[in-house]
Amino acid sequence: KMYDRIAGIVSNQLKRIEELLSEKEQDFSERLKKIVVYNAYIKRRSNLEFLRESENKISTGELYTSISESIGYLKLNDIETSIIFDVDGDMSVDAAILAYDFFEVVVETVLSRASMLSINLTEKDGNFYLRMLTDTSDSTFIDDWKCDEFKSCHGKIDKIENDKDSIFVLSFEKGGVEA
Secondary structure (H helix, E strand, O other): OHHHHHHHHOHHHHHHHHHHHHOOOOOHHHHHHHHHHHHHHHHHHHHHHHHHHHOOEEEHHHHHHHHHHHHHHHHHHOOEEEEEEEOOOEEEHHHHHHHHHHHHHHHHHHOOOOOEEEEEEEEEOOEEEEEEEEOOOOOHHHOOOOHHHHHHOOEEEEEEEOOOOEEEEEEEHHHHOOO
């Protein structure tokens, strides 16, 4: 049951990998650079799903590890990346999964267009903030993105956008765990 659930969760990424493998117009090494981005998400998202089975809260280090591995592969796609991680503690596993899923949506949206992605995960007064800055300005994909799930994790998404950049801020009160 767990593997079926994971397969459903990552089905879009598996489909995209299949498309990239069968595409012949683009050089294979260029396609492979994108495939490893999707593959990193599949691996890390699967790990988070296994943690969800046994835990309500996880170390923020798990979210950092997931994001960090994924941005390592963005560099192969000529996207400059940076990550600042100034959090030490636990957060709701559901909040961590939402944050990582949102990160992936941004990555997949900007993968072929961005030249920069900056990630900043901080904590203030027990509240967690994930800020993402990218040098593209197409954020229509976040309108009403998983609003109910964010509310159940005491979270929200804010965006600031201009002609050149997009800033997304995910915030989770008390780490997404009821106070």
